[in-house]
Amino acid sequence: MRLEKASVPTRRAFSERLVEYGEINKDFVVFESDIGYSTYSYLFGEKYPARYFNFGIAEVSTMAAAAGVATSGRTVVVSGYGVFLTMRALEVVRSFICYPNLNVKILSSHGGVTAAIDGVTHQATEDVAFMSTIPNMKVLAPCDPVSASAMVDLAISTPGPVFTRLMRDALFEVYSDNTGFKIGGSNVLREGSDVTIAAYADMVFQALEAADRLQAQGISAEVIDMYSVKPFDEDSLRLSIEKTGALLVVENHQKRNGLGYMISNWLIKQRKNILFDNIGLDDTFAESGKYQLVIHKYGLDADAIEERTKKLLKDKE
Amino acid sequence: MNDIEDKISFLKEKAKEMRFHILSMIYKAQSGHPGGSLSATDIVTALYFDVLNIRPDAPDWPDRDRFVLSKGHACPVWYAALALRGYFPLHVLDTLRQLESPLQGHPVQKKCPGIDATTGSLGIGFPQAVGMAIEGKLIDKKDYSVFCVLGDGELQEGSVWEACNAAHKYGLDNLVAIVDKNGLQNDGFTRDVMPMEPIEEKFRAFGWHVMEIDGHKMEEILPALYEARAYRGKPVCIIARTVKGRGVSFMENIRGWHGKPPSTEEYQQAIQEIKEGLK
Numbered sequence: 001m002r003l004e005k006a007s008v009p010t011r012r013a014f015s016e017r018l019v020e021y022g023e024i025n026k027d028f029v030v031f032e033s034d035i036g037y038s039t040y041s042y043l044f045g046e047k048y049p050a051r052y053f054n055f056g057i058a059e060v061s062t063m064a065a066a067a068g069v070a071t072s073g074r075t076v077v078v079s080g081y082g083v084f085l086t087m088r089a090l091e092v093v094r095s096f097i098c099y100p101n102l103n104v105k106i107l108s109s110h111g112g113v114t115a116a117i118d119g120v121t122h123q124a125t126e127d128v129a130f131m132s133t134i135p136n137m138k139v140l141a142p143c144d145p146v147s148a149s150a151m152v153d154l155a156i157s158t159p160g161p162v163f164t165r166l167m168r169d170a171l172f173e174v175y176s177d178n179t180g181f182k183i184g185g186s187n188v189l190r191e192g193s194d195v196t197i198a199a200y201a202d203m204v205f206q207a208l209e210a211a212d213r214l215q216a217q218g219i220s221a222e223v224i225d226m227y228s229v230k231p232f233d234e235d236s237l238r239l240s241i242e243k244t245g246a247l248l249v250v251e252n253h254q255k256r257n258g259l260g261y262m263i264s265n266w267l268i269k270q271r272k273n274i275l276f277d278n279i280g281l282d283d284t285f286a287e288s289g290k291y292q293l294v295i296h297k298y299g300l301d302a303d304a305i306e307e308r309t310k311k312l313l314k315d316k317e
Numbered sequence: 318m319n320d321i322e323d324k325i326s327f328l329k330e331k332a333k334e335m336r337f338h339i340l341s342m343i344y345k346a347q348s349g350h351p352g353g354s355l356s357a358t359d360i361v362t363a364l365y366f367d368v369l370n371i372r373p374d375a376p377d378w379p380d381r382d383r384f385v386l387s388k389g390h391a392c393p394v395w396y397a398a399l400a401l402r403g404y405f406p407l408h409v410l411d412t413l414r415q416l417e418s419p420l421q422g423h424p425v426q427k428k429c430p431g432i433d434a435t436t437g438s439l440g441i442g443f444p445q446a447v448g449m450a451i452e453g454k455l456i457d458k459k460d461y462s463v464f465c466v467l468g469d470g471e472l473q474e475g476s477v478w479e480a481c482n483a484a485h486k487y488g489l490d491n492l493v494a495i496v497d498k499n500g501l502q503n504d505g506f507t508r509d510v511m512p513m514e515p516i517e518e519k520f521r522a523f524g525w526h527v528m529e530i531d532g533h534k535m536e537e538i539l540p541a542l543y544e545a546r547a548y549r550g551k552p553v554c555i556i557a558r559t560v561k562g563r564g565v566s567f568m569e570n571i572r573g574w575h576g577k578p579p580s581t582e583e584y585q586q587a588i589q590e591i592k593e594g595l596k
Contacts, residue, residue, distance in 0.1 A: 029456055053451060053487070061444035061479035068448020071426060071434055072379070072457065092441055100426040100435045 003172040003208060006145050010201075011109040011166040013145030015040035017152040018077065018107075019047050028075035028105075028156055031055065033062045033084070039109045039166075041079035063089035063097070063104075070102035075156055081115070082108040082124025082165065090130055097161050098136040105155040106131075111141070111165040112252030113281075113295060114202060119288040124165075125281055129257035131163040132230040138183055139230040141165040143204035146175040147227055158183055165201060165229075169291050172205045174225070186233035188240065192222035195309055196240040199250040200226045200259065203279075203300065207250055210305035221309060229259050234266065246275040246312055252300055255280035277312045279304060324367055325535040329594065331401070332362040332535075336564045336591045338397040338410055344584040346413040348422075352574040353391040356499040356532070356559040357466055359595075361386075363538045364464055365398035368546065373403040376430040382461045383449045385434045387442025388468035388497065389423040390576065395432070396420050404431040440474025443467055443494065447480045450492035450552075462546050464493045470502030473511045478523065484552040485524035492552045493545040494525075497532060499561035503575050520554040532557025533595060564591050 008016070018030065022044060029051045036042035036054060045052030055062040059080060066076040078085065085108050086093070097104045108127065115122040131139050140155060140162060142148040148166060155162040174189065181187075189204070190211055199207040204225045211221040222240050226232055226249075241247050247267070249260035260278030267276060279300060286298055295301045299308075335358050343349035365371075369382045386395045393413065400407050405419065412418035419429035423437025433449070436442035446465035453459050471477065484492055496516060504510050513519070520527045526548055530537040538557070545553040561575070562568025565587040579587055 050455070053455075055479070055483050058476075058479035058482070060441075060476040061447070061483060064441045064444035064476065065448035065451065065480070065483060068385075068434065068445035068450075069452045069456065071383075071445070071449060072452050074452060074456065091438060095438060096435050096441055096445065 003174065003205060006170045006173050008145050009167055009170045010142050010145060010148035011168065012040045013148040014107060014152055014164065014166055015043050017149035019043050021152050021156065022048050022051065025156060028077060029053065029069065031062050031066050031076055031078045033057060033059050033080050035080060039079045039107065041107070059084045059089045060092055063092040066104050067092065067096040067102055070097070070104050073103065075103040075105065077105045077107050077156070079107040081110045081122065082127045083110070083122055086124060086127040086130050094134045098134045101136045101160045103159065104161050106163045107166065108163060109166045110168045111201060112167070113286045113298065114168040114252065114291060117288055117290060120285045123286055125254050125286065127165060128229055128251070128253050128259065132262065133257070136160050137230070138162045139165065140227060141201040141229050142227055143201055143225055144171050144174040146173065146178050147181060150178040150181040154181055154183065167202050171202050174204060181227065183228055184231040184233055185228050186236045187225045187227070188222060188236065189225050190221070190223040192220035192244065194220045194244055195246040195248060195313060196222045196224060196244045197248050197250060197305065197309065198224045198226050198237065198263065200229055201252060203250040203252050206300065206302045206305055209302035210309065213302065213306050214309060219309065219313065226259060232259065232262065237263070238270065241272060241274050246316060248277050248279065248305065248309055248312055250279040250305055252295070253280050255282055275312050275315050277308055279308055321539070325539060328362055328366055328535045328539070331366045332359050333591055333594055334401060335362050335394065335397045337588055338400065339393045340565070340579065340584060340587050340591065342393055342396065342410045342413040343578045345411050346415070347578045348414050349393050349578060350390040350576045351579070352501065352561040352568060353388055353468060353497070353499065354394040355563045355565065355568065356561045357391050357394050357497045358563065359533050359535060359538055360466060360495055360497065360557055361394045361398050363535060363542055365402055367539065368542045369464070370461065373431070376404060380459055380461055383433050383446070383463040385436065385442045385446040385449070385463065385465040386424060387436055387446065387465055388439065388471050389436030389442060392424045395424060399431040439468070439471040440476040443477050444480035444483070446492060447484050447489065450484065450489040451487055454489060454491045455487060462491045462493060464495065466495045466497055468502070469496055469498040469500065469513060469516065470507050470510070472496065472513045472516065481520065481523040481525065488550065489552045490549050494552065494554045496554065496556045497559050498556055499559045501561040501570065501572055501575070505572050517556055524551060525554045526551040527554045527556065529556045530558070532559035533563055564595055566590055
């Protein structure tokens with residue numbers, strides 16, 4: 001697989017697809033809280049001013065107003081930064097959107113430490129835990145512009161609340177085709193026999209990079225894009241670990257209560273005697289800095305994946 | 318007697334029935350919020366038995382007026398109105414706060430016919446009502462109005478004022494906020510816990526058209542609601558001066574009756590006083 005640096009970040013790819021999708025589906029509306037130029041939701045507002053509502057710097061009432069519109073059955077896409085939409089407006093998301101199971105789609109940008117340079121106040125490193133915990137909520141996390149645009153169609157066409165986690169920086173092009181995505185799905189991007197590396201969002205690229213390096217050292221890693229974080233694809237994961245016997249889950253998120261915790265809980269119930277490890281923020285806040293440097297410092301990049309995979313496989317011997 | 322006088326005497330009788338059912342369901346459940354339900358009773362009665370354009374046999378009729386009780390803890394007043402209007406049988410009121418009941422401790426959309434919005438944490442119903450008014454006026458372009466009852470203590474939530482801004486920005490003249498100003502909240506008088514006066518000036522400063530009425534006088538409630546519905550150009554706020562626990566002498570204006578059920582003796586005295594009607 002050849003990866004090329006993506007021309008646009010997933011947040012932009014998502015919003016560009018939102019504009020296209022607005023032609024296909026003329027019923028949904030987009031709500032913004034004053035960061036439309038950062039999430040690129042302003043593109044939708046330019047094309048469809050009557051379907052775009054900017055509530056100013058007011059995430060709680062923006063989310064509640066989205067619930068109000070959605071009580072009619074209409075779909076509302078709420079755009080914003082992950083930290084604010086998942087924490088400041090968390091109660092509204094839980095009690096007034098997920099509880100009545102309304103068609104509100106949260107377009108959450110700046111997931112994980114990808115807002116690295118802005119520091120902790122802007123890094124959404126617990127968002128997956130919060131969103132996954134709430135009943136009725138589905139959680140999607142695309143890894144590149146093509147899958148991000150696929151998530152637009154998927155989120156809007158799926159009934160009930162959907163949280164889509166997007167990234168600040170331009171990532172890499174992994175997919176060439178925006179079909180083959182579903183709620184509860186995953187994609188094996190690279191087949192292997194020694195270890196399974198399950199990753200989502202920007203960590204998919206890091207995992208592929210690490211798999212390349214491991215290959216050169218004679219280790220065959222299978223890389224799965226777990227773009228559907230909740231529900232996650234149990235069947236594909238089961239098939240893969242039955243083959244490899246070792247699993248490393250990689251996420252740009254706190255380890256605690258992230259996908260790794262969900263999968264480890266599932267593994268215990270499966271009674272699979274396999275080797276397991278999880279990469280993520282280890283009960284720590286990150287800090288300001290360039291994205292690449294931050295993910296390196298906190299052990300989230302290909303270097304860390306390579307090292308931890310080798311350590312995991314040593315236990316196999 | 319002319320038409321409006323007939324309506325007013327009819328509504329006064331209905332309000333008695335409403336109060337009776339509020340007290341009864343809370344007494345039977347031995348749980349619930351009587352004080353704020355009784356302060357909002359006359360307003361909610363006027364809405365459900367005269368003003369709202371609704372079809373109880375078709376709760377989801379798309380053109381219906383919307384009602385949101387943002388002070389969701391006062392839901393016994395909402396449940397009583399829905400039952401008396403025929404959304405569900407009266408005996409369902411006996412299941413308040415019980416397992417399997419549509420009458421959850423705080424109101425929930427989809428679990429109970431006629432409940433258009435989930436409410437219960439303060440300051441969230443109102444921005445939902447703003448969303449409904451946006452849907453009606455700007456997205457779906459229908460003629461319905463959205464009526465939202467808020468508590469005066471609830472105004473302390475910042476999201477209320479965010480929503481006030483949005484309603485003004487979007488010119489939501491299909492939205493009517495009614496502040497049930499009973500002056501009491503869980504911890505005491507609002508003037509002590511967190512004074513919010515002057516409420517009228519605050520709403521005016523946020524670009525709203527404001528009216529003030531006695532929230533227990535049908536003679537003032539009904540014309541105000543008519544005027545609010547007809548008003549164009551701005552969202553309308555009706556500040557209704559009320560008394561918490563209104564209609565039951567020993568509950569009136571007493572902090573302790575925010576969220577406490579009556580004992581058997583108290584209940585019997587309460588329904589006796591309710592029969593006699595508001596003085």
